Amino acid sequence: MTPLDAKHVSVALGARQILTDVGLRAEAGGFVGLIGPNGSGKTTLLRILAGLLRPDAGSVSMNDRGLADMPDAERARLMAYLPQGTEVHWPLIVERLVALGRIPTLDTWRGLRESDLEVVARALGSVEALHLKDRVVSTLSTGERARVLFARALASDPRILLADEPVASLDLGHQLLVLDEVQNRCAKGMTAIVVFHDLSLAARYCSHVVLLNAGRVFSAGAATEVLTPENLRETYGVDATLSTDGGTTQIIAHGRLAPENHREGPRP
């Protein structure tokens, strides 16, 4: 059974073609990194995979079933979606906010139970945020709020996690903490698709990397196959090299290339 499989996905928003013939397949336990320069279609692809946006062409299946035909409630039990940003509209108590992640598991008229709160506490604990449990979310720092919202996504114990730049506002230590948690859960069978801007983190954690450029898959495969100096030059327009230090791959950008040396668009 394939947790998530997108085939030949194309979508236009308004007059602008955002994605063209994109395919992405995530295996059980896979940690897929979605990378690409600004405007390459990462967020749009993630929203399509989450069932929030219907592609104009192509298909997405979740556990070998068409996402379009899957009831919302069933999809919500399988999958958690964490968008970019840390906005919360009301000054909620952290514990109650994270408990919103339990909604897919609740019966229609059943409220939260003690067992739900235990799951919430575990999710908060896994990102070192349990001490924030009784705080009002509007009083948290951006990084604290990002961890709390990440805990919200974990609170349904999802089989599939779709996260859009979950570590963008975190300090170095907490970036590793959050991604370690994703990796641990993947080792237990969860499938993760995470949008990264930090390519070194993508190289370090992902079992599979998909590089988008101008709405197409430019390259996909193991991190070392995708994150080559040539690919980075053609897509990001940077002169970059990979170095491995103590088993950890780092991508070092030495500088921006003049625009004529790379093209915004797919490989011919």
Add this chain to the structure above:
Amino acid sequence: MTAGSGSTYTARVAPREAGLVISLVALVFVLGLVSVAVGRVPLAFLHTLGEILAGERTTDALILAEIRIPRAILAVVVGAALGAAGAAMQGLLRNPLAEPGILGVSASAGLGAVIVLYFGLTQVFSLALPIAGMGGALVAVLLTYVLSGRDASILTLILAGVALNAFAAALTSLALNLAPSPYAALEIVFWLLGSLADRSFEHVAIALPLVILGGAMFIGTGKALDALSLGEDVARSLGINLRAARLRLIVGTALAVGAAVSVSGTIGFVGLVVPHLLRPLVGHEPGRLLLPSALGGAALVLAADIATRVIPVEPNLQLGVVTAIVGAPFFLYLLLHIRRTMR
């Protein structure tokens, strides 16, 4: 569930929430008693109640049964409608400045009534006023229903509300402009100020079923409102059928507010201030705010209606004037206070 499910979360939070609801119910009850006891004619309340139950038709019994009691019930019905609708709109739009009239329902209901007053139809048929008000509200309901059924964005609905509000206000001004007599114009202005004076059980019979129906549409929307705290995408990813929830909240608001305005005129600030006031007491959770707001609205309208009768001026103050005079400065205070605590 495990064996220890006696200590459910509901059990842990429920006392606080139940305490709030019980206190508000008690407040509404006490204010309701004060409301029937206060008026131009001093009544021995229990004695008169005894007369009613004994079927004696004394003047006091008639005043209590046919003027004071329906007036108190209407205050509860109208206040509950405005309070709950305010909480629903603020939760749906994720904006603490939203109020029940935002969709244009209040203004449309008001316009319906103004048309009746303009043509002097109240002389022909005493219930023409509330029925025309419901007609006006219905037009607004249908419009919002069509728009939200088409999956229009929240922004479209708000802008349609702005247009509807402006159009209704323009036609109301037109009616005042062309009023056949200064008396008719005065009648229109006074009606628009909102009042519960001289209402009967017939008004209760018109408003109550629709307010109950509107309120019933809110039942079960709590999870959707809570989930919306995290934005529409996350709410949908949590399995919430946003389209259905939105339709219920909008149509429920339109029904309840339309019915309330039809019998009372426009009473401002209740739907704005009450949810604000109670929100901190439910941890700012929009889903848990609906019921307390309904009760708080009932209490506030009862209190304001009592004030119109005990403040010794002639003619008596109109209800909408009292709620606005008290509500507007209080709202300003709340805004300053919230600014300090929220951000």
